Amino acid sequence: MDNPREVEMETVSCPEGLEVVWEKPETLTGNRMHYCPGCGHGVVHKLLMEVLKEMDIQDKTIGVAPVGCSVFAYNYMNIDMQEAAHGRAAAVATGVRRMLPDKFVFSYQGDGDLAAIGTAETIHAANRGENFLVVFINNGIYGMTGGQMAPTTLVGMKTSTTPGGRDVETSGFPFNISRLIAMLPGAYYVTRQSVHTPGAVRKTKKAIRKAFEHQRDRKGYCLIEVVSNCPSGWKMTPVVSNQWMEENMFPSYPLGDLKTDGVLQPLKGN
Amino acid sequence: MNRKNATPTEKPDIRLMKGNEALAEAAIRAGCQGYFGYPITPQSEVLEYLTEEGRKRGMVVMQVESELAAINMVYGGAGAGARVMTSSSSPGISLMQEGISYIACAEIPCLVVNVNRGGPGLGTIQPAQGDYFQATKGGGHGDYHPIVLAPASVQEMADMVYLGFDLADKYRNPTLILADGALGQMMEKVEFPEYNPADHIPEKPWATTGKPKDRERNILTSLHIQPEKMEEVNRRLQKKYETICANEVRYQLVHADDAEILVVAFGLAARISHKAVEMARAQGIRVALMRPITLYPYPYDVLRRMKSTLKGALVVEMNAGQMIEDVRLGVEGAVPVKYFGRMGGIIPTPEEVLEEIRRMSGDGHGAGDGHHHAMHDQILEERN
Numbered sequence: 113m114d115n116p117r118e119v120e121m122e123t124v125s126c127p128e129g130l131e132v133v134w135e136k137p138e139t140l141t142g143n144r145m146h147y148c149p150g151c152g153h154g155v156v157h158k159l160l161m162e163v164l165k166e167m168d169i170q171d172k173t174i175g176v177a178p179v180g181c182s183v184f185a186y187n188y189m190n191i192d193m194q195e196a197a198h199g200r201a202a203a204v205a206t207g208v209r210r211m212l213p214d215k216f217v218f219s220y221q222g223d224g225d226l227a228a229i230g231t232a233e234t235i236h237a238a239n240r241g242e243n244f245l246v247v248f249i250n251n252g253i254y255g256m257t258g259g260q261m262a263p264t265t266l267v268g269m270k271t272s273t274t275p276g277g278r279d280v281e282t283s284g285f286p287f288n289i290s291r292l293i294a295m296l297p298g299a300y301y302v303t304r305q306s307v308h309t310p311g312a313v314r315k316t317k318k319a320i321r322k323a324f325e326h327q328r329d330r331k332g333y334c335l336i337e338v339v340s341n342c343p344s345g346w347k348m349t350p351v352v353s354n355q356w357m358e359e360n361m362f363p364s365y366p367l368g369d370l371k372t373d374g375v376l377q378p379l380k381g382n
Numbered sequence: 383m384n385r386k387n388a389t390p391t392e393k394p395d396i397r398l399m400k401g402n403e404a405l406a407e408a409a410i411r412a413g414c415q416g417y418f419g420y421p422i423t424p425q426s427e428v429l430e431y432l433t434e435e436g437r438k439r440g441m442v443v444m445q446v447e448s449e450l451a452a453i454n455m456v457y458g459g460a461g462a463g464a465r466v467m468t469s470s471s472s473p474g475i476s477l478m479q480e481g482i483s484y485i486a487c488a489e490i491p492c493l494v495v496n497v498n499r500g501g502p503g504l505g506t507i508q509p510a511q512g513d514y515f516q517a518t519k520g521g522g523h524g525d526y527h528p529i530v531l532a533p534a535s536v537q538e539m540a541d542m543v544y545l546g547f548d549l550a551d552k553y554r555n556p557t558l559i560l561a562d563g564a565l566g567q568m569m570e571k572v573e574f575p576e577y578n579p580a581d582h583i584p585e586k587p588w589a590t591t592g593k594p595k596d597r598e599r600n601i602l603t604s605l606h607i608q609p610e611k612m613e614e615v616n617r618r619l620q621k622k623y624e625t626i627c628a629n630e631v632r633y634q635l636v637h638a639d640d641a642e643i644l645v646v647a648f649g650l651a652a653r654i655s656h657k658a659v660e661m662a663r664a665q666g667i668r669v670a671l672m673r674p675i676t677l678y679p680y681p682y683d684v685l686r687r688m689k690s691t692l693k694g695a696l697v698v699e700m701n702a703g704q705m706i707e708d709v710r711l712g713v714e715g716a717v718p719v720k721y722f723g724r725m726g727g728i729i730p731t732p733e734e735v736l737e738e739i740r741r742m743s744g745d746g747h748g749a750g751d752g753h754h755h756a757m758h759d760q761i762l763e764e765r766n
Contacts, residue, residue, distance in 0.1 A: 170592075170593060171592045171593055171594045171595065172592045173592060174462065174590045174591070174592060176458070177603075183605060184605075186599075186601045186603065189599075190593070190599055191592075191593050191599055192590035192591065192592055192593045192599050192600045192601070193590065193599065193600075193601050193602075194457070194458060194461050194488075194590055194601075194602045194603070195488070195601070195602065195603035195604065195605055196454065196457070196458075197454060197457075197480055197481060197484050200450070200451070200454035200457075200481070203446070203450070203451040203452075203454035203455050203457075203458065204454050204455070204457050204458035204461075205458060206444075206446075206451075206455050206458060207416070207418065207454065207455035207456060207457060207458025207459035207460070207461070207462070207466070208458040208459065208461065208462045208590065209458075210416060210442045210444065210455070210459060211415060211416050211442060211458075211459040211462045211463075211464040211466065212462050212463075212464075212591065212592075215591070215592050232447055232448060232450070232451065233447070233450075233451050233454070236446065236447040236451065
């Protein structure tokens with residue numbers, strides 16, 4: 113294990129009189145995650161790995177990790193994985209998928225990785241209709257490097273590089289890249305979800321399952337954007353950050369399907 | 383993944399081809415399963431030939447959005463266990479340096495071809511050797527080396543594809559073929575050897591092909607956040623480079639026995655220098671040629687062995703004098719080392735090189751044009 117903060121979690125057997133209602137799937141390693149309290153990454157990791165387990169495709173799936181907070185995703189996902197250079201996950205995933213056309217491939221990327229430095233790779237993979245899933249965590253900030261502006265940072269939002277709030281004249285507009293991708297004919301399924309309530313978690317899991325089924329059926333490119341919080345980067349408690357996300361992020365990044373079965377859905381929000 | 387794209391031949395398979403085409407044909411025969419590239423002169427024939435011929439014979443061939451994407455697709459595809467390559471020319475190879483650094487650290491075997499053109503910047507589309515430093519000293523960030531092969535003929539454009547893939551697989555290291563625009567564009571006779579990829583491509587138990595229940599997951603990464611671990615990875619890489627240096631040096635030596643002057647040149651410059659050496663020999667000058675075939679690892683030892691019997695060495699390059707630094711390291715200050723070269727895509731002539739050899743042997747009067755002499759005088763001064 114490369115991250116000194118990681119330790120294997122203990123496995124406990126079910127005490128007598130109690131019933132097992134959830135078990136860690138074998139697709140998760142059991143390493144204790146390094147994510148901050150309240151962060152959405154761990155939940156999305158878990159959902160992804162649960163779907164692989166339920167579809168019994170652990171041995172057929174290759175994941176591509178990004179650069180960002182989830183750079184260590186491969187410490188938690190018990191599958192074969194490649195760590196890509198910053199922004200290049202969609203190109204790496206293309207290479208894997210093209211050489212292993214019968215396997216399942218996904219990339220897992222944050223907003224800086226996918227929508228700033230990796231924009232070209234992201235857009236062109238979608239436009240080619242690459243038959244893999246991109247999981248896109250949008251929390252509007254660069255978490256790992258300490259809270260700088262992301263391409264998805266909201267106008268007026270304070271970060272360490274927009275101390276007075278993001279202003280359009282200097283930094284342009286929040287980048288709604290999922291909407292852009294939905295317009296490309298190569299994209300088959302584009303949806304925007306969240307994991308901040310039990311209901312939202314269930315919906316996100318359904319979306320992940322759907323995307324892997326599309327991949328199995330060779331339907332083409334799927335993108336699941338998960339609008340997430342960043343309590344540390346936003347400098348809020350987990351509870352407050354979720355409220356802030358609902359009030360501020362969702363109007364700019366409204367939840368729901370942007371494209372299903374290759375058909376664009378009516379626009380919501382801005 | 384199938385490896386059906388090898389074509390075993392029963393009698394010698396000889397053709398007249400462009401260097402780029404010969405290289406592409408050899409890639410198909412070497413069992414290359416995937417090619418990712420972007421058009422750039424003077425190497426676009428590789429992409430074009432493979433699109434036509436490679437696809438027909440079972441290869442995945444893709445023209446993609448940039449060289450940046452191409453090298454990362456090589457990372458992904460080769461990391462998934464396939465024999466994968468890309469090719470480009472100087473500006474495109476600069477874009478790939480990030481990816482090559484990651485590939486070197488994650489120890490993913492692959493082949494990268496640079497059909498060198500004149501630089502810096504957008505430069506010219508004419509042949510040059512200005513990417514020697516970039517190729518042999520690392521190129522991207524961090525301590526690493528690709529294995530670097532330097533062809534000097536269309537035949538070698540083909541031969542080095544097989545060798546390059548085999549070395550890459552043997553050491554889990556990227557191999558770079560450093561050619562130039564002339565070698566890519568010129569047509570010559572080329573013979574394709576019998577080569578059955580199945581006999582050459584090793585098992586790749588480290589590849590990310592999907593984790594079965596009975597093995598640990600495979601992770602390809604260049605991230606080792608703990609300094610102790612990162613140093614350990616570096617030590618492992620350096621040990622590998624030592625092994626490569628001990629076992630894989632290749633060079634050609636011509637007329638070495640009684641030589642007082644040694645001409646050192648690689649690739650096209652070596653081909654031209656060879657002609658000049660023969661002309662000088664005909665005039666009674668005791669001159670030899672050393673042509674490094676591997677630029678990394680570099681044949682320092684042959685220079686060390688020869689230095690005591692030499693009067694001097696002449697390094698001929700199609701750049702401002704890059705390999706000359708390795709020649710100086712090789713002769714360890716024992717003899718004067720002079721440079722002669724042309725830049726900007728201009729190819730030196732055998733007569734120009736002969737003039738430099740004569741000058742060095744004390745026989746010539748330096749009738750060549752001024753600015754070249756000014757250049758080597760300057761380098762002489764530097765040495766003194």
